[in-house]
Amino acid sequence: xDSGARTAPEFSMPRWxxxxxSLVLLCAGCALATSAKGALRPGSVFRDCAVVCPEMVVVxxxxxxxxxxxxDPHQGKDGEEQPQHxxxxxxxxxxxxxxxxxxxxxxxxxxxxLADPDGCNVHEPPRWPTIMGLxxxxxxxxQSGRDPVVxxxxxxxxxxxxxxxxxxxxxxxxxxxxxxxxxxRAGTQSQAYWGDDPNETCAYANGVDATLTERFPRARWEDxxxxxxxxxxxxxxxxxxxxxxxxxxxxxxAFEWVEDCWADNYQGAPADGSARTAGADCANRVNRxxxxxxxPTGLRCAHRGLDTFENTRVVDLxxxxxxxx
Numbered sequence: 001x002d003s004g005a006r007t008a009p010e011f012s013m014p015r016w017x018x019x020x021x022s023l024v025l026l027c028a029g030c031a032l033a034t035s036a037k038g039a040l041r042p043g044s045v046f047r048d049c050a051v052v053c054p055e056m057v058v059v060x061x062x063x064x065x066x067x068x069x070x071x072d073p074h075q076g077k078d079g080e081e082q083p084q085h086x087x088x089x090x091x092x093x094x095x096x097x098x099x100x101x102x103x104x105x106x107x108x109x110x111x112x113x114l115a116d117p118d119g120c121n122v123h124e125p126p127r128w129p130t131i132m133g134l135x136x137x138x139x140x141x142x143q144s145g146r147d148p149v150v151x152x153x154x155x156x157x158x159x160x161x162x163x164x165x166x167x168x169x170x171x172x173x174x175x176x177x178x179x180x181x182x183x184x185r186a187g188t189q190s191q192a193y194w195g196d197d198p199n200e201t202c203a204y205a206n207g208v209d210a211t212l213t214e215r216f217p218r219a220r221w222e223d224x225x226x227x228x229x230x231x232x233x234x235x236x237x238x239x240x241x242x243x244x245x246x247x248x249x250x251x252x253x254a255f256e257w258v259e260d261c262w263a264d265n266y267q268g269a270p271a272d273g274s275a276r277t278a279g280a281d282c283a284n285r286v287n288r289x290x291x292x293x294x295x296p297t298g299l300r301c302a303h304r305g306l307d308t309f310e311n312t313r314v315v316d317l318x319x320x321x322x323x324x325x
């Protein structure tokens with residue numbers, strides 16, 4: 001799922017999904033399990049409620065170069081990863097240790113009393129047709145409760161963060177694109193956080209590999225890594241090695257929605273870690289990180305993905321949460 005446009009399934013947005021809708025407290029009296037403030041140092045792992053709340057990792061402030069340099073042979077063909085620019089994030093924040101899982105998302109769906117959505121885009125290279133009857137708990141391939149939830153639109157992911165905020169009393173949200181790349185790189189400037197050698201990919205990420213292409217030899221895969229990552233479709237979160245911040249599956253497994261509206265490049269992009277919303281196309285939202293359908297060039301820290309509409313659902317697209325501290 002790279003930066004090509006897709007056709008969105010028909011979607012009737014419930015009133016409560018709109019950004020300004022007020023949420024009802026769905027879990028009165030839920031106990032908070034947040035660590036004491038003094039313990040929230042960089043690298044600390046905590047969760048704000050038992051079982052259904054995602055595990056969070058504290059990420060320190062810092063500065064980094066975002067995007068690809070002009071000489072990068074793998075950069076986006078349309079210049080969407082440029083110009084490379086410095087971003088200064090002057091605050092600590094928490095990032096989901098894993099992508100939001102099916103079990104975690106199911107708790108939200110039950111609490112909110114949501115009906116099943118109908119329709120999800122599937123990968124049939126080079127097309128992404130919409131298949132009716134597919135949804136977040138029927139993705140068309142086997143998944144466990146610990147697999148990343150997919151077939152979730154940007155609107156639904158944002159609604160999940162508002163529900164989680166109301167449930168815990170803390171501000172949960174989607175990461176900005178700049179925060180996401182900062183957390184993914186974890187202090188590196190290599191193509192991927194594990195380095196530049198694609199042969200190392202299978203230890204760290206679930207992408208297009210020998211496991212997948214041997215199962216679907218007639219599919220039109222442009223490229224693959226030669227190793228076996230052990231999974232054809234999504235893998236349970238945490239199946240591969242984390243980056244230096246202790247974050248798992250930042251590359252591969254499922255693409256991750258971020259807060260930003262789509263812009264064709266980084267001209268005029270914020271340099272303080274905030275999401276880009278002004279002067280951008282907010283009917284379209286950015287996703288990052290690659291997925292089980294990504295070839296090696298899509299499993300890079302700088303790679304950007306675009307889905308045509310914020311109500312698009314795709315079988316390799318989920319999300320990760322952030323929490324303001």
